[in-house]
Amino acid sequence: xxxxxxxxxxxxxxxxxxxxxxxxxxxxxxxxxxxxxxxxxxxxxxxxxxxxxxxxxxxxxxxxxxxxxxxxxxxxxxxxxxxxxxxxxxxxxxxxxxxxxxxxxxxxxxxxxxxxxxxxxxxxxxxxxxxxxxxxxxxxxxxxxxxxxxxxxxxxxxxxxxxxxxxxxxxxxxxxxxxxxxxxxxxxxxxxxxxxxxxxxxxxxxxxxxxxxxxxxxxxxxxxxxxxxxxxxxxxxxxxxxxxxxxxxxxxxxxxxxxxxxxxxxxxxxxxxxxxxxxxxxxxxxxxxxxxxxxxxxxxxxxxxxxxxxxxxxxxxxxxxxxxxxxxxxxxxxxxxxxxxxxxxxxxxxxxxxxxxxxxxxxxxxxxxxxxxxxxxxxxxxxxxxxxxxxxxxxxxxxxxxxxxx
Amino acid sequence: xxxxxxxxxxxxxxxxxxxxxxxxxxxxxxxxxxxxxxxxxxxxxxxxxxxxxxxxxxxxxxxxxxxxxxxxxxxxxxxxxxxxxxxxxxxxxxxxxxxxxxxxxxxxxxxxxxxxxxxxxxxxxxxxxxxxxxxxxxxxxxxxxxxxxxxxxxxxxxxxxxxxxxxxxxxxxxxxxxxxxxxxxxxxxxxxxxxxxxxxxxxxxxxxxxxxxxxxxxxxxxxxxxxxxxxxxxxxxxxxxxxxxxxxxxxxxxxxxxxxxxxxxxxxxxxxxxxxxxxxxxxxxxxxxxxxxxxxxxxxxxxxxxxxxxxxxxxxxxxxxxxxxxxxxxxxxxxxxxxxxxxxxxxxxxxxxxxxxxxxxxxxxxx
Numbered sequence: 206x207x208x209x210x211x212x213x214x215x216x217x218x219x220x221x222x223x224x225x226x227x228x229x230x231x232x233x234x235x236x237x238x239x240x241x242x243x244x245x246x247x248x249x250x251x252x253x254x255x256x257x258x259x260x261x262x263x264x265x266x267x268x269x270x271x272x273x274x275x276x277x278x279x280x281x282x283x284x285x286x287x288x289x290x291x292x293x294x295x296x297x298x299x300x301x302x303x304x305x306x307x308x309x310x311x312x313x314x315x316x317x318x319x320x321x322x323x324x325x326x327x328x329x330x331x332x333x334x335x336x337x338x339x340x341x342x343x344x345x346x347x348x349x350x351x352x353x354x355x356x357x358x359x360x361x362x363x364x365x366x367x368x369x370x371x372x373x374x375x376x377x378x379x380x381x382x383x384x385x386x387x388x389x390x391x392x393x394x395x396x397x398x399x400x401x402x403x404x405x406x407x408x409x410x411x412x413x414x415x416x417x418x419x420x421x422x423x424x425x426x427x428x429x430x431x432x433x434x435x436x437x438x439x440x441x442x443x444x445x446x447x448x449x450x451x452x453x454x455x456x457x458x459x460x461x462x463x464x465x466x467x468x469x470x471x472x473x474x475x476x477x478x479x480x481x482x483x484x485x486x487x488x489x490x491x492x493x494x495x496x497x498x499x500x501x502x503x504x505x506x507x508x509x510x511x512x513x514x515x516x517x518x519x520x521x522x523x524x525x526x527x528x529x530x531x532x533x534x535x536x537x538x539x540x541x542x543x544x545x546x547x548x549x550x551x552x553x554x555x556x557x558x559x560x561x562x563x564x565x566x567x568x569x570x571x572x573x574x575x576x577x578x579x580x581x582x583x584x585x586x587x588x589x590x591x592x593x594x595x596x597x598x599x600x601x602x603x604x605x606x607x608x609x610x611x
Numbered sequence: 612x613x614x615x616x617x618x619x620x621x622x623x624x625x626x627x628x629x630x631x632x633x634x635x636x637x638x639x640x641x642x643x644x645x646x647x648x649x650x651x652x653x654x655x656x657x658x659x660x661x662x663x664x665x666x667x668x669x670x671x672x673x674x675x676x677x678x679x680x681x682x683x684x685x686x687x688x689x690x691x692x693x694x695x696x697x698x699x700x701x702x703x704x705x706x707x708x709x710x711x712x713x714x715x716x717x718x719x720x721x722x723x724x725x726x727x728x729x730x731x732x733x734x735x736x737x738x739x740x741x742x743x744x745x746x747x748x749x750x751x752x753x754x755x756x757x758x759x760x761x762x763x764x765x766x767x768x769x770x771x772x773x774x775x776x777x778x779x780x781x782x783x784x785x786x787x788x789x790x791x792x793x794x795x796x797x798x799x800x801x802x803x804x805x806x807x808x809x810x811x812x813x814x815x816x817x818x819x820x821x822x823x824x825x826x827x828x829x830x831x832x833x834x835x836x837x838x839x840x841x842x843x844x845x846x847x848x849x850x851x852x853x854x855x856x857x858x859x860x861x862x863x864x865x866x867x868x869x870x871x872x873x874x875x876x877x878x879x880x881x882x883x884x885x886x887x888x889x890x891x892x893x894x895x896x897x898x899x900x901x902x903x904x905x906x907x908x909x910x911x912x913x914x915x916x917x918x919x920x921x922x923x924x925x926x927x928x929x930x931x932x933x934x935x936x937x938x939x940x941x942x943x944x945x946x947x948x949x950x951x952x953x954x955x956x957x958x959x960x961x962x963x964x965x966x967x968x969x970x971x972x973x974x975x976x977x978x
Binding site for chain 2: 253254255310315316317318323324326327328330331335336338339340343344346347348349350351352353356357361362363364365366367368369370371377381384404405407408409411412413463464465466467468469470471472478481485597598599600601
């Protein structure tokens, strides 16, 4: 529901720690080139696993980015989030003084929280017994430390909110952050997400039959699933008026969002419910289906997701389907960060004028139906309205609508 | 600063509680009213695997009696706590049999860890089995943080926004805040909102090793779920309390937690046009942690100028972490359902973690 009198909200800073680049410029360059960030997993012993490829950020050096946090005191997901937020602040050209003297906060999404920390605690508990677990790791382990890391790194004085709605969590975070800024609760909010590759998630998706054989092929007839990835992403939201006053570069305006729940099954998506979520997002943004120029898909590359997602898109857009692509084909499924990366590339798409590709697409799945425009290589374009999908485990759906500010 | 009219209060129409007092708000109220020595305690069944630390279990919650037997075998205890509390919450809101409002009802559940018991079960399998991925597929979903919220939606057909909120000691308060925003922004008309904490040996050892609990404080499990609704859908159903507002903040590093909590409370009161002296009761949340009790009380005194009648839930029930704010709110509702002075118009719920998490909730007694 669109409200009267709220402030217009824009995105002025983008921060990315990803397996295809650290910093928004490197990330965007890789995505535009269709580069993938998959490699053999090194963060846990994969010797007894039949599938060993992951999307780790193997060159992440927190100290190279962070200015305040002591990397030894925070978990990997928190460090990803804090580094991404630090990069977003630099990208936006805001100083720590500006951030800490205004009402400011962070909203971070995650699937598994500090899963790398919990993995080490599990190893200790299973190995030498629960009476031997490292107290310092215990303190790092709760999921709320992810947003706490962001607030501490940047000296933010307000809310540090972690939303753990699995694979749509960054979109949930963006929606909530949008409301905080729109309603005047805060003048700077960092929204995004973070997750870490870990044994337990890798095993779980493998057991569910959702891990890809070799490469991720969203919308391809031979798609076989996801590859688990990791990283951190943050977008800085602020009121339009403030951004203009301080001469900030404006990537995009947040026009609205939709959130709902399938309430049917924990792991199988429900196309009708996805469609309701998309429709709610468009309605919230005051955008008609034919005004949408590009869809940044959830596009996991599992047979089930892509089928349900395209069915939902068809039911909302009818015969005029906007171009669609999935950047998961390059960065893997980064879980709680996934829709945050989608939002970043959507901002770049609106600001720089291109549509990102779906890598590895060899043969579009005919079962997905006719007139489907899955962007195979980067396409120059000037989109005005972009829709970013996030659909999750637990039936937690969230869709964010972004627009170009002219 | 411009003066803005306070937002319309939301109605709390239902409350479901599972706690060391057992199942239900009535038992919770009786338990809190008993002198400390008279309160019965459920020790966990597998007491030998726990550290030397008092642990207050919620006991046998008899899940099947509340939700039926079908489909409960693959659920874990944490989901069970959530389902029982949600069922009781909908019943107390007079919505047990209603179906038409379910599509416009969402869920916001506070947890900072998900089920540690389930996580440990799966982690053990992946570490000890010769085929590490041969875990039980139907148990895997239990390990993800949003498992409870997703299951509460499935079992009750709640198709509105479905959020899981992690905030450490302010998890429940942050979930209530998320719920309040979702209703006010028109995403839903009603929310089931609260928090859940499940005890297990691994979690108890973690608390023990980290030495976070004040000596003598028990570790408690429980779930508190409130039904929060837009006034327009309440009709003639009774209102247990009005939710005026919520605030959370994080104060890390060397900043003062006392001042942080005081600022949070002051802003919440002024946003809602409530005078400090009109706060008649405060449900304090930090009393279970080492070194936090005094910080919290000083924060309240600094904001209000005095310490109102205090409900000390962690001291009574044990430290229930992510469920704390919801159980404290339930304690205020329980008090207002009894014979506390009618002049007591406003209630405050405060939460604070030594790690920097701060939160508060402002309630008004229905007239």
